[in-house]
Amino acid sequence: MSETELSHEIADAEGENQLDEDDRLKPEYVRAVLDAVEAGDAEGARALVEPLHPADIADLFELTPHEDRPGLAHAVADLLDGDVLAEMNDYVREDLIDALDPREVADLASELDTDDAVAIIEDLDADEQREVLRQMEPDDRAAIEEALSYPEESAGRLMQRELIAVPEHWTVGDAIDYLRGHEELTTDFWEIFVVDPGHKPVGTCQLSWILRTPRFVSIADVMKREQTLIPTDMDQEEVALRFQKYALISAAVTDASGRLVGMITVDDIVHIIQEEAGEDTLLLSGAGDGDINEPIRFTVRTRLTWLTINLGATMLSASVIGLFQGEIARYALLAVLMPIISALGGNAGTQTLAVMVRALAMNQLTSSNTLRMLGREFSVAMCNGAALGMIGALGSYVVFRDPTLSAVFGIAMSFNSLVAGIVGVIVPVTLDRANIDPAVSSAVFVTTITDIMGFLSFLGLAALVGLGG
Amino acid sequence: MSETELSHEIADAEGENQLDEDDRLKPEYVRAVLDAVEAGDAEGARALVEPLHPADIADLFELTPHEDRPGLAHAVADLLDGDVLAEMNDYVREDLIDALDPREVADLASELDTDDAVAIIEDLDADEQREVLRQMEPDDRAAIEEALSYPEESAGRLMQRELIAVPEHWTVGDAIDYLRGHEELTTDFWEIFVVDPGHKPVGTCQLSWILRTPRFVSIADVMKREQTLIPTDMDQEEVALRFQKYALISAAVTDASGRLVGMITVDDIVHIIQEEAGEDTLLLSGAGDGDINEPIRFTVRTRLTWLTINLGATMLSASVIGLFQGEIARYALLAVLMPIISALGGNAGTQTLAVMVRALAMNQLTSSNTLRMLGREFSVAMCNGAALGMIGALGSYVVFRDPTLSAVFGIAMSFNSLVAGIVGVIVPVTLDRANIDPAVSSAVFVTTITDIMGFLSFLGLAALVGLGG
Known part of the structure; x- marks a missing residue:
């Protein structure tokens, strides 16, 4: 079968078939698209990409090597709408936007809700940003400029301005007529907000409640008065935790005076939940984002x-090892066993640390239960330390037949396990209280302490009992 | 101020004031509740807890020490509804449910949508489960028994059966009348599903579209035909990724024959996204869940x-160190420097590993880009290795003034950094292809390889050039 035939077969198939069972684009599909682009067959490439969902077009760009992205963008230019850009990885998007002129960027951004437009524009250089904003309609520009006035990663940046707010005295029928009668209103909402004359939110109404209620009933009788309001300056991580804790679909965002200024919907939050929950793995290892x-x-x-x-x-x-060079020179077995102690201490410390960092990130640790958790980790460390010390002592005796060495080895291992359990709790909790992200800096403290205590207890004890003496 | 006065002051305040800025219950509030329980003042405790959101009542139980939970449960028994149980940590809930009799559990579960009821019942022992199910209404029982027939952590367990499905030939007005006319329908939905006569989904309709459209328009003209269907046997992690990728609010769940059997909503998914994204941190360190x-x-x-x-x-x-005891005995400085090489190799390997594990978990790594990522990590490892080798060589020269030792140290450090970059990619990718969760088992392979290669290169090179000879 020729390559052209193959391409057409894939293009004819349904979108589903370009994805593997994990919703990832199949490598052979990606290759077919890039081959078409390289062969100068822009139409063929476009035909292949056209059936894809915007999120999959974004993925296609991420899977395409850096140097092939401009060519691909050129071939499928008319498919590159705002939805695709909003789904794209930040770096890949910057790459792409650099290749467009400000007029095109402005057109793309205008198609989007404020939050997605802001996500695209906030990453640009100051100069480019100004130029893109200059090209936009005054209304859109004003909305985006205001959003950009809020701190990065705050609710003000995340929120969309397009929302439905109705007065308390309306009936269900009034609300439905209003929604049907105003073409310009957004369709991207799941709840409507009920506001007082000062535009302060007084309640929230799920759309299902409105649909299930006769027209004559007052909105005030349908709405829920308990609300979870989000201040514009709240950090996105806190916003995400609040959405998760209270199982929110959307939430009203209020300014300092309590007026309703925007709305955040859960579909913008799932990315943040995913990112914030996943970043601890990376931060703990020092791999940045x-x-x-x-x-x-x-x-x-x-x-x-x-x-x-x-x-x-x-x-x-x-x-610390340097202090015991004499002992090591006389009894080199010490150098063989000492890395085992530090490695296991580091491991045990990292286990405790990972648990604490997660609990802190999830707001599960408060002064109500910190002491209890320290006790819990101490008990775990006691059990593990006793077991590991025993295994270590026995194992080393079997190999080296030196009872003193084995006793020292076992004791040091147990002791270091206890140290690991304690510092694994104290270090992250202390950093957190000092407002330092425990995920970023805890690991180096914990492993350094377990290394030092491990070497010190093992070599020190060895020196004390005269091993290598 | 007496303790009773203090309790009442808190009880009078609004729910908000019992929470700190991170939405966590304040320690003094938790203490006040537990003090009331301990003093036998069940009414006082109840008054304090009553204004809380179900999610906060669940948190209160989590913050209460194990042994005080039954007392608290007794005092606030009538506030412990299904919503509270659904929000509660699994272990804490099991604790609590053990204290209730099957009749009470059945009553609680009956209040809930299928998915939440299943979450509570699936954790019970087989005997308790049977007993609780026996106490339920036949309809509820049948729904839960069917849900339990799906594998754990599958879409079938997650889905709720309560959903709105309408035929394609209806108008918007028909749908609204149906929703208003049937008391027994759920209010917990954000989209309605349009089905063919065989009950297979043909489209989805956001409620906002229905509200914004005149009554006479056909549902078929409002609905979106592109749908993301979830098979009942899909793993919850895949469900979560699909919700995130396509920014879904709810999705239809279909059985093997393609019939609509349930619905999953995003509020049930955010917990899973959070858990699945966060668990890698814990798995990588071997801390289980x-x-x-x-x-x-x-x-x-x-x-x-x-x-x-x-x-x-x-x-x-x-x-490996044992092979070089002779060298170490003659030149103990080798023992001082060798842990540095293994520690840094382990660190660099863990960085690469964390990045790869995240990318694999997010479905970002396919055979389209794996080779490119290996190249990328290799380049990073080259740069880092060169820099670290230089720093290490210079630093050790300043301290020990032995040029041969410093050269060996620097070369071994650079070499081990390269090893770390390569195994940090190859190990998780290989495990993933073999369908082994790379988060669970990669770390031990990577650090063992970097340790062995670090010791071998440093001590081997030292022996080769005659250090300690």
Whole structure:
């Protein structure tokens, strides 16, 4: 079968068939698109891409190597609408936007709700930003400029201005007539907000309640008065936790005076929940935001900074070994066993640390239960330490037949396990109280402490009982 | 101020004031409730708890020590409805349910949508489960029994059966009249599903579209035909990724024959997104599910298993050191520097690993871009390795003034950094292709390889050039 035939077969198939069972674009499909682009067959490429969902077109760009993206963008230019850009990875989008002129960017942004338009425009340089805004309609521009006046990653940036707000004295029928009679209103809403004459929210009404209620009933009798309001300056992580905790679909955003200024919907929050929950894995290892689309020089800088800090910390713990060079020179077995103690201490510490960092991120740890958690981790560390010390002592005796060495080894291992359990709780809790993100900096403290205590207890004890003496 | 006065002051205040700025219950509030319970003042405790949102009542139980939970449950028994149980941590809920009789559990479960009722009932022992089901209304029982017939963590367990489905030939007015005319229908929906005569979904209609359209328009003209259907046997992690990717609010669940059997809404998915994204942090460190409410014996078992596996792996790498005892005895500085090499290799490997595990979990890595990612990580490792080797060589020269030692140290550090970058990609990708969760088992492979290669390169090179010879 020729390549052209193959392409057409895929293009004819339904969108579903270009995806594997994990909703990822199939490699052979990606290759077919890129082959068409490379062969100058823009129409063929367009035919292949056209059936895709915007989220999948965004994925296609992410799966395309950096250098092939402009060609692909050129071939499928008319499919690149705002929805596609909104779904795209930040770095890939910047790449693409650099290739467009401000007029085109402005057109794309105008199609979108404020929140998605802001997400695209906030990443531009100040100059480009000004130029794009200059090209937009005054209304759109004003909305975006106001959004940009809120801090990054705040509710003010996340919210969309397009929402439905109705006065309390209306009936269900009034609300339905209003929605039917005003073409310009958004269709992207799941609840309507009920406001007082000062435009302050007094209640929320699920659309299902309106649909299930006769026209003559007052909105005030249908709405729920308990509301979860989001202040414009709330950090997006807190917004995400609030959505999750109270199982919200949308929420009203209010300014400092309590007036309703915007709305956040859950579909914009799921990305943030995912990101915030996942970033701890990356932060704990010092991999920054760990985005696989990040330019390499940024990745190198982030990771190298962290590795250098760790190098310093490791040198500190190595200097503890330096104190015992005499013992090691006389009894080199000490050097063989000592990394085991530090590795296991580090491991046990990291386990506790990971649990604490998650609990802190989920707002599960308060001063009501911190002491209880310390007790819990201490008990776990006691059990694990006792078990590991025993295994270590027995194992080393079987191999080396030196009872003193085995006793020292086992005791040091148990002791370091306890140290790990305690610092694994205290370090992240202390950093959190000092308003330092425990995910970013805890690991280096915990492993340095377990390394030092591990080397010190093992080598110190060895020196004390005269091993290598 | 007496304790009673204090309690009443808090009880009089609005719900908001019992929460700190992170939506966590304030410690003094929790203490006031528990003090009232302990003093036998059930009414006082109830008055304090009554204004809370169900999610906050659930939190209150989580913040209460294990042994005080039955007393609290007794005091606020009438506030403990199904919504509270649905929001509660699994372990805490099991605790509580053990204290209730099957009749009470059945009453609670009957109040809930199928998905929440299943979440409560699926955790019970087989005997208790049978007893609770026996106490339920036949309809509820049938729905829950069917849900339980699907595999754990599948879409069939997650879905609720309560949904709105209408035929394609209806008008908007027909749909509204149907919703107004049938008391028994759910109010918990955000979209309605349009089905063909065989009850197979043909389209989805946002409620906002229905509200904004005149009564005479046909549903078929309002609905969106593109749908994201969820098969009953899909794993919840895939369901969560699909919701996130396509920004879904709700989705139809279909059985093997394509019939509409249920609906999943996004508010049930945010917990799963949060859990699945966060669990990698815990799995990578071998902390299991890392739930702070888990009984200690389970925690010890999970962590100890992992630590024992690591002990075995560390012994393997320690045996490499054993090969060079002669060199170490003659030149103990080798023992001082060697942990630095293994620590930094482990660190660099963990960075790469964390990035790859995240990318795999987010379905960002396919065979289209794996090779590119390996190249990317290799470049990063080259840069970092060169920089760290230089710093290490210079630093050790300043301290020890031995040019040969410094050269060996720097070269081994650079080399191990490269090893880390390569195994950090290859190990998780290989495990993933073999259908083994890379988050669970990658770390031990990666750090063992970087330890062995680190010790081998440093000590081997040292022996080769005659250091300690």
